[in-house]
Amino acid sequence: MPKDSGIGASPKRREDVRFLTGTGNYTDDINLNGQAYVHFLRSDVAHGRLVSVDTSDAAAMPGVVRIFTGADFEGVGGLPCGWQVTDRFGEVMQEPAHPVLAQGKVRHVGDPIAAVVADTPEQARDAAEAIAVEMEELPAVINMKEAVKDGATKVHDDLTSNLCYDWGFVEENREAVDKAIQDAAHVTTLELVNNRLVANPMEPRVAVGDFNRATGESTLYTTSQNPHVIRLLMGAFVLGIPEHKLRVVAPDVGGGFGSKIFHYAEEAFCTFAAKALNRAVKWTSSRSEAFMSDAHGRDHVTKIELALDADNNFTALRTETYANMGAYLSTFAPSVPTWLHGTLMAGNYKTPLIYVNVKAVFTNTVAVDAYRGAGRPEATYQLERVIDKAARELGVDPIALRRQNFITEFPYATPVAVEYDTGDYVATMDKLEEIADLSGFAARRAASEAKGKLRGLGVNCYIEACGIAPSNLVGQLGARAGLYESATVRVNATGGIVVMTGSHSHGQGHETSFPQVIADMIGIPEDMVEIEHGDTANTPMGMGTYGSRSLAVGGSAMVRATEKIIAKAKKIAAHILEASDADIELKDGQFTVAGTDKSLAWGDVTLAAYVPHNYPLEDIEPGLEETAFYDPANFTYPSGAYACEVEVDPDTGKVTIESFAAADDFGNIVNPMIVDGQVHGGIGQGIGQALLEGCVYDEDGQLLSASFMDYAMPRADDLPFYKVDHSCQTPCTHNPLGVKGCGEAGAIGTPPAVVNAVVDALQSAGKDVTHIDMPLSPARVWAAMNG
Amino acid sequence: MYEFEFEKPSTIADAVKALGEEDAQALGGGQTLIPTLKQRLAMPSTLVSLSGIAEMRGVCPDGDAIAIGGATTHAEVEAATADSYPALSALAGQIGDPAVRNRGTIGGSLANNDPSACYPAAALASGATIVTNAREIAADDYFQGLFTTALDEGEIITNVRMPVPQAAHYEKFVQPASRFALVGVFVARFADGVRVAVTGASEEGVFRWSEAEAALAGNFDPAAIDGLSVDAEGMIGDLHGTKAYRAHLVGVITKRAVAAAA
Numbered sequence A: 001m002p003k004d005s006g007i008g009a010s011p012k013r014r015e016d017v018r019f020l021t022g023t024g025n026y027t028d029d030i031n032l033n034g035q036a037y038v039h040f041l042r043s044d045v046a047h048g049r050l051v052s053v054d055t056s057d058a059a060a061m062p063g064v065v066r067i068f069t070g071a072d073f074e075g076v077g078g079l080p081c082g083w084q085v086t087d088r089f090g091e092v093m094q095e096p097a098h099p100v101l102a103q104g105k106v107r108h109v110g111d112p113i114a115a116v117v118a119d120t121p122e123q124a125r126d127a128a129e130a131i132a133v134e135m136e137e138l139p140a141v142i143n144m145k146e147a148v149k150d151g152a153t154k155v156h157d158d159l160t161s162n163l164c165y166d167w168g169f170v171e172e173n174r175e176a177v178d179k180a181i182q183d184a185a186h187v188t189t190l191e192l193v194n195n196r197l198v199a200n201p202m203e204p205r206v207a208v209g210d211f212n213r214a215t216g217e218s219t220l221y222t223t224s225q226n227p228h229v230i231r232l233l234m235g236a237f238v239l240g241i242p243e244h245k246l247r248v249v250a251p252d253v254g255g256g257f258g259s260k261i262f263h264y265a266e267e268a269f270c271t272f273a274a275k276a277l278n279r280a281v282k283w284t285s286s287r288s289e290a291f292m293s294d295a296h297g298r299d300h301v302t303k304i305e306l307a308l309d310a311d312n313n314f315t316a317l318r319t320e321t322y323a324n325m326g327a328y329l330s331t332f333a334p335s336v337p338t339w340l341h342g343t344l345m346a347g348n349y350k351t352p353l354i355y356v357n358v359k360a361v362f363t364n365t366v367a368v369d370a371y372r373g374a375g376r377p378e379a380t381y382q383l384e385r386v387i388d389k390a391a392r393e394l395g396v397d398p399i400a401l402r403r404q405n406f407i408t409e410f411p412y413a414t415p416v417a418v419e420y421d422t423g424d425y426v427a428t429m430d431k432l433e434e435i436a437d438l439s440g441f442a443a444r445r446a447a448s449e450a451k452g453k454l455r456g457l458g459v460n461c462y463i464e465a466c467g468i469a470p471s472n473l474v475g476q477l478g479a480r481a482g483l484y485e486s487a488t489v490r491v492n493a494t495g496g497i498v499v500m501t502g503s504h505s506h507g508q509g510h511e512t513s514f515p516q517v518i519a520d521m522i523g524i525p526e527d528m529v530e531i532e533h534g535d536t537a538n539t540p541m542g543m544g545t546y547g548s549r550s551l552a553v554g555g556s557a558m559v560r561a562t563e564k565i566i567a568k569a570k571k572i573a574a575h576i577l578e579a580s581d582a583d584i585e586l587k588d589g590q591f592t593v594a595g596t597d598k599s600l601a602w603g604d605v606t607l608a609a610y611v612p613h614n615y616p617l618e619d620i621e622p623g624l625e626e627t628a629f630y631d632p633a634n635f636t637y638p639s640g641a642y643a644c645e646v647e648v649d650p651d652t653g654k655v656t657i658e659s660f661a662a663a664d665d666f667g668n669i670v671n672p673m674i675v676d677g678q679v680h681g682g683i684g685q686g687i688g689q690a691l692l693e694g695c696v697y698d699e700d701g702q703l704l705s706a707s708f709m710d711y712a713m714p715r716a717d718d719l720p721f722y723k724v725d726h727s728c729q730t731p732c733t734h735n736p737l738g739v740k741g742c743g744e745a746g747a748i749g750t751p752p753a754v755v756n757a758v759v760d761a762l763q764s765a766g767k768d769v770t771h772i773d774m775p776l777s778p779a780r781v782w783a784a785m786n787g
Numbered sequence B: 001m002y003e004f005e006f007e008k009p010s011t012i013a014d015a016v017k018a019l020g021e022e023d024a025q026a027l028g029g030g031q032t033l034i035p036t037l038k039q040r041l042a043m044p045s046t047l048v049s050l051s052g053i054a055e056m057r058g059v060c061p062d063g064d065a066i067a068i069g070g071a072t073t074h075a076e077v078e079a080a081t082a083d084s085y086p087a088l089s090a091l092a093g094q095i096g097d098p099a100v101r102n103r104g105t106i107g108g109s110l111a112n113n114d115p116s117a118c119y120p121a122a123a124l125a126s127g128a129t130i131v132t133n134a135r136e137i138a139a140d141d142y143f144q145g146l147f148t149t150a151l152d153e154g155e156i157i158t159n160v161r162m163p164v165p166q167a168a169h170y171e172k173f174v175q176p177a178s179r180f181a182l183v184g185v186f187v188a189r190f191a192d193g194v195r196v197a198v199t200g201a202s203e204e205g206v207f208r209w210s211e212a213e214a215a216l217a218g219n220f221d222p223a224a225i226d227g228l229s230v231d232a233e234g235m236i237g238d239l240h241g242t243k244a245y246r247a248h249l250v251g252v253i254t255k256r257a258v259a260a261a262a
């Protein structure tokens, strides 16, 4: 029976009322008295030495308030990197400076050279065109393998090379892995590219800086997934503003997908300029700017080798990956190809020996950082593609090969340093076979063939590490931050509740699902609970939303705070009911004394907390407000199995997705409808990566896919109706809700399913095609089919 | 955008006069021009909107042809030609999205002559006459390469006269991002022959595939195309497809167009 309220129910998303009726409050909706506007003059070359930047003509243009260049930021900190990776030789990564405005050199198309602040956006733009930049163009470093060769042009002159780090994981396994591969009965090798993507949230980035001369307080309104992190990074490392003089507000945010985690130059600029000018300064990114200034995602070039014994058991796995960092280290960039990727290489399988090598490389391209899934899609894609290829080489059923190698006992310690607490990969695969009607595939293939189309089936599994992350562990791994989450539960006198959470919702539906949890714990209607987030002035220090962590970590903090509330409320109730605390039960919003008919309503107790006339003042304080910080004991490990069926038009190479099924294990589910939506969106982005999206630079470092004219976003008619199931539930063992996270699964599990399906379709027609790099555009598929 | 003056005349004569000003430019639906202005790639002194000129809007029969006002939107063409010229109606209905179709105009599309645009294929395959404020230009003389036409400075397309074929079809294979034509082929069979116009493919813009026309004149059947091919040299090669791929698609899409028209 579907529930109609509380955990497990699917109330409609209450935030959608404002999102869908144009009454949201996005950063661009914020306009401050007297605000000025900034326009960034951005480099149109990929790599060049700045000989001179002459702003004198521009400064005299109408409306110009002031023009800033790199020189104005000498002595100001650069944008910090939040993760330090140690390489396989024990050395820390090379970490270049990242000035707010270019100093000395520009390093990618879009690198900001100057910032014009003017009374109107048009005046700022006019003046920017009048800035005379003299530039000595340098050769662009684009190809990663060329970039790390001796004598290559350096992106950063003061580094020894373009290699950020050469990471080995687990380095101690290296020789054993090499030997196992040498001795294997069969080795399958695959070289592939994980295509560079642009997140393209519907809302481009915006920043509004403000300064109050009377209090000395700076405020930044920004499109961020984690305002506290921005406050910490920008305040401490860039501008030197202590937290109590810096407020960061991320109001309604129209999608992030990772790209709004990071601290960007434009945020620091607006905050800095507002103080320098004593005037609010606003920047609104155009879509064109977003393409060349938002952090991109993925961009790995990988060689993977899977070794099997004579019985087709996986014996070893070895990978070598070149990971593009772009021109600068974005906030969490170094962690993505390492700890968010290497630790997932075991996948759902009991491969005993694994070695992952990652070379992170600087190039003259936009910085690359986390994008939905971050590292885990890259891991899953390689692994699930190489397994598929192995199955074909060995002539065995790809599903059977997976099943044979599944991890079946939990907890399971992988050879890549993580411990899966729970999972049931057999159950999700069984469920997938059922919902995808895999037994009916042969008939569907025959029907497609009768129409002249090639039909293919692709199946794969995935595992992800979510609910990031145990702070002590990530500290050892190089994180320069903790990854707990916080919540303050404020109960008002008449019983309504406001929860201030450090999680940030930018589309996830927290305002709906979080109240379900609290309402369930207390037994009151959900509409008595309101969620507040996104403002450092009224929420406790929190780490924000990414890595499918909000419910698992932020929700757990909320549960802990609510437990404290309930414990205190029971004390109050016990006092009024003249019973002992231990005898008080809370159910359906009523406090009762066990074994009696004495009871008190939730609202009576909350009122007593604020009107403490009959109150145990000698034991407890008045009021009912509690804060909890929750630091997870482990990651959570959502997993699942996906199936994709495609038709390929053999004449044009055009791929259409005919069906897509996802069987996920997210542990316990709070709001099944929201989970469906998260999976749908993730699959949409996964299909986007697999078939459509590709961010391409030419050899001069010009961005060829610089607009929606050339960068193909998935549209509704590119996508099928999905079959989504999350009835397989092995609850997480270490958080109070037993939840695992569902936000990234679709983007992680989908690309290999699509590519496996297309390869299957082509092979069904006798084509000798073992791999095609994404995106599988008609042109690429046709080229693969035609040698 | 840079600043510009705006005029919205109600007669062709007034529009021509307004366009006589230095750096004045005609504004159709703005679906190409406005994005260009927003990127500051054009700097007209005055925009002269053609949308208020009643005599330039609408579709009416004209003997064996139909006459389409130069400021008629794609959506209006789609609705008005559903019975009289279904292939054209279908073409108009596949341009962009509803917002684009409710603004963009046939005159703007033909004046712009984007190498991947749809209307040029229809005009060329139909043997249209492009009627301007000054003269009549046969489609065969009108298209002169990428974004280049026979129009003079300030000349306005007031009307497009399209002979209606006995059978016709526009087959569009879309570029995945823009959804303009990666290759689009319009075939039109008339009593006296077949015309095949290809858009999206060539570096020279829309062109007539004369070998295909000759083959189809004798046998209006997809099989007539077998063995024919266009030279990959001269085709567009870009992110979305190589020259060879486009040359291949010209054959495939032409066959499909014929199959659908026949």
Ligand SMILES: Cc1cc2nc3c(=O)[nH]c(=O)nc-3n(C[C@H](O)[C@H](O)[C@H](O)COP(=O)(O)OP(=O)(O)OC[C@H]3O[C@@H](n4cnc5c(N)ncnc54)[C@H](O)[C@@H]3O)c2cc1C
Pocket: B025, B026, B027, B028, B029, B030, B031, B032, B033, B034, B050, B070, B071, B094, B095, B096, B097, B100, B103, B104, B105, B106, B107, B108, B109, B111, B112, B114, B116, B117, B118, B119, B155, B156, B157, B158, B178, B179, B180, B181
């Ligand atoms: C998202 C999107 C998708 C699109 N998809 C397609 C597609 O699939 N296929 C396709 O063919 N097109 C497509 N287009 C282009 C669209 O059809 C445009 O409407 C068309 O190309 C230009 O017409 P317009 O009326 O908007 O002209 P405008 O943008 O106003 O003007 C374009 C040019 O023509 C000139 N001009 C305008 N009208 C006249 C006239 N009557 N006489 C002389 N000169 C004139 C202008 O001065 C300007 O130089 C798309 C556009 C967008 C924005």
